[in-house]
Amino acid sequence: MDVECSSCRCSMLKGTGVSFILLCLMAEVSLSAQQVLRIGGIFETLENEPISVEELAFKFAVTNINRNRTLMPNTTLTYDIQRINLFDSFEASRRACDQLALGVAAVFGPSHSSSVSAVQSICNALEVPHIQTRWKHPSVDNKDSFYINLYPDYASISRAVLDIVQFYKWKAVTVVYEDATGLIRLQELIKAPSRYSIKIKIRQLPMGSKDARPLLKEMKKGKEFCVIFDCSYQTAADVLKQLLSMGMMTEYYHFFFTTLDLFALDLEPYRYSGVNMTGFRLLNIVNPHVASVVEKWSMERLQAPPKPETGLLDGMMTTEAALMYDAVHMVAAASQRASQITVSSLQCHRHKPWRFGSRFISMLKEAQWNGLTGQIIINKTDGLRKDFDLDIISLKEDGMEKLFMESGRFNKVWKKVCIECQEYVVENNFTLINSVWFGVGALMQQGSELMPKALSTRIVGGIWWFFTLIIISSYTANLAAFLTVERMDSPIDSADDLAKQTKIEYGAVRDGSTMTFFKQKICLFNISCNIEGVQRVMTTDYALLMESTSIEYISQRNCNLTQIGGLIDSKGYGVGTPIGSPYRDKVTIAILQLQEEGKLHMMKEKWWRGNGCPEEDSKEASALGVENIGGIFIVLAAGLVLSVFVAIGEFIYKSRRNLDIEEVSVGQCEWHNKY
CATH class of the missing domain: 3.40.190.10 (Periplasmic binding protein-like II)
Structure with missing residues (x-):
């Protein structure tokens, strides 16, 4: 028994050892199969914002990629984050060298120009891709090729702004910029007066102060109704509040904001002001996948601790966050296509580049990715994003609505309204009830807030207003004459x-x-x-x-x-004759005969009245007759006839114009499908 038991114990120990060895081998195999790709992020911090929006989006994108294994099934994406102070280029260079020594496949950030140039120079020397998501003024003598910028090219945006000005047919425009980079971003518009009949006035927002009311007061005094603001969304939120306080949020003004985050601002106080407010939107929120990602982002942001007031809607994803999200996904997608690429530690002082850098940056520039900001296509020559679609959005009572699209591929405004995106785009306010209300409102001299736009309807409205003016004025004058007519006041x-x-x-x-x-x-x-x-x-x-x-x-x-008054007593006149006089009856008969023939009355009129005083005028005001106001009815009829002919002319003109537009649109579509 003892021997048997000992042999059993020995066999059990051997079995345990074999199992342990198998587990170790399986773990090694799984670790070798599951690769790790590290990327680096360098982000600036502010006193009131210790963690930037770009850093949050960077982490959010990495987490989503690791959760959803469809993009990187055999790779785990990790990151190294370094935080620097704003405009500290030396610290940015040092942090970049630390990350390259650790070994990263790409470096994201920082955002501001001085720090970006320092990090870009280091990455270019060591041939590591540098990913940028903020606008950066490109240098003429820049020879760096190891960088990619997902922010839309400034030249394309500048042409888009000029297209908007031409689309709205503005003849005089005021450009208000925040800093000197705004003049660079709007070069195409600033050059417009030399090529187009456009007057441009350039103003700058006060430096170091958020109070723009003195500038807005000058604009209001100068009747500058078409204004383009080139500023950040934080500044745009402050400017909108000051515009409201200055009484400039009316239908007479049209404000255009070049920031791509106008849709994310809290515009509730301005929805019913009637102001015309237009802007760009890069975020493709119509796409269901994009809407799902934005919803997840909003849920996480709403659960986070509250941040200082920035003017944004709670939990709204900004364009810079969406660009960072797309940048991380684009790097992850390119890494899956690049097989047998390993990340190595690089030293800044040795100037030994990454051997897979050229191959990886080429794959990044060749990659095409449909992200939150639309289709991402990078220009292989300069690493800029020149092919993109911008939604032109405008403020309505229901919120921000898409009007049309500006395409960077063709640089033409798509003037066709997106009927598929919106159920009701064009609505005729002049229904039967509203038309009756328009006429009654004019008759009562109150107005109805319905404004006709076509020339024919404006003629009808103008003639009707003139008709009601004359009718009401005539009635008022006649009533005043009736009430104030002078009557002789006799005390007795x-x-x-x-x-x-x-x-x-x-x-x-x-x-x-x-x-x-x-x-x-x-x-x-x-x-x-x-x-x-x-x-x-x-x-x-x-x-x-x-x-x-x-x-x-x-x-x-x-x-x-x-x-005064009537007769107090009545006594007649008589002709006296002696009693029994034969003339009595003859005189009586003669008097009666003269009275019956009316000769006595005629003699009285002749000798009593003669050419005496005229008859007193009637103390009552005469009623208005057709001869008094008939002319205004003729004017009304003539105006209606004129409006009918004008309407026919408008119909013919618009029909021919729409036909020409349809022919051009069909031709463009055929060209696009062909090429």
């Missing part, structure tokens, strides 16, 4: 009014019938005759009581006199 309307007041004296002719009537009723200030009474009425506050026939006779010959 009857004899009873005379008895109740003491200001105006009154009386009658002595021994007359009127005096006899009032003798027992009221106290009269009597006069001796009618002539004396009339004179007293005209010179003093006096009222004369006399027979109605006498009043009528006198008032017809003196228009300053008038009769």
Whole structure:
């Protein structure tokens, strides 16, 4: 038993040793199969931003590549990150040498010009690819060939800005730049006055100060409505706030920003201001894959600690982050194509280059990659990205919308609106209800905020406004005349009014019938005759009581006199005859006959009225008739007829123009498909 047990123990120990050896061999095989590729990143840090956006995007890209094994199935991507101070070129050179000594396949960053030139020179000497994602002014005498810049070529962007100016047909443009590099980026536009009829005014934002309001005040005073801002997205966010405070966010202004991150800014306060705001967008957010990556980035950024206010939307991926992401993926894709390439340690003081450097940089320049910023094609001669697509975006009430595309391959503005991308692009605001509202608003002199654009509709609108102006003005004038018509204000309307007041004296002719009537009723200030009474009425506050026939006779010959009230008493005139006189009946019959024939009335009109005072005008305002306002209806009809002919002319002109554009577009498409 003991022997058997010992033999069993020995066999078990032998089996364990064999298993251990097999495990070690499998681990060695797996390690040899799983290769490691190291890349280096040099990033600047700021006091308020210890970790830059580019560094975050660099790590984000490496993590995604290692998680998704489709791009690098047999290789693990690692990185070495060095942080330097801003504009410290000496520190940048030292850190680059440290990374090259460690052994890296490519160096990413830094961003700013002085540090970039130092690192680029070292990488070129040791033939290690230097990957750049920020705009850098290329030197004329630059002979470095071991660098790649994924930022769009400045000359192509400058031509794109000029295309936008020509597309909107601006005749006067103000260029506002942040630093001297802005003038380099806009060379094509600055040279435009010598080739095109464009007036350009150049202004610079204040150096070392964020307060641009004095400059904006000068622009507002000078009525500079078309403005191009060349600045970073941080400066653009500050400028937008100051434009709003200066009252320049109106439909009269059109602001164009050359920054590629306009879409990432918080533009909510300006959506309903009516301002025209346009910019570029390099990020291809329409692509579902790009949208998925951007969403992952946003989720990680929203979970990170909050950062200082920069004007960006929370979690939004900027263009510099997208370019860094694409740069890492492009290097990873090129490394998979480059078989049997090993990374070695390099020393800056020995000047011994990497033996696989030329081969690797050639593969990087030949690689074509569809990334977050569209298709990436590098020019083999200068390492710049000259073939790219820029979306032209504009601020609408629903947010930033794509208008058309600027292609670096053809350098022509694609004027065809992307109908496939947007369900509703062109909308006619003049529906039936809005048209009625437009007419009623003009009639009520209130407006409707609907602005016709075509010449024919503007003629209709202008004629209608003129028609409503005349109608409302005529009605207002007639109403004012009716309300303010002068009426004689008589303080006395009857004899009873005379008895109740003491200001105006009154009386009658002595021994007359009127005096006899009032003798027992009221106290009269009597006069001796009618002539004396009339004179007293005209010179003093006096009222004369006399027979109605006498009043009528006198008032017809003196228009300053008038009769007040009706008859106080009625007594007729008669012709007296002796009793039994044969003439009584004859006179009576003659009087009745004259009265029936109207001769008495005719004689009264002749001798009483004669050529007396004219009839008083009516105190009421006359109504407006067709003869008063008929002319404006004729003008309205003529305007409508004119607008119909203009509309026909517009239709014919636009039809021919659209036909020409379609023919050109078809020709371009055929050429593109052919070549």
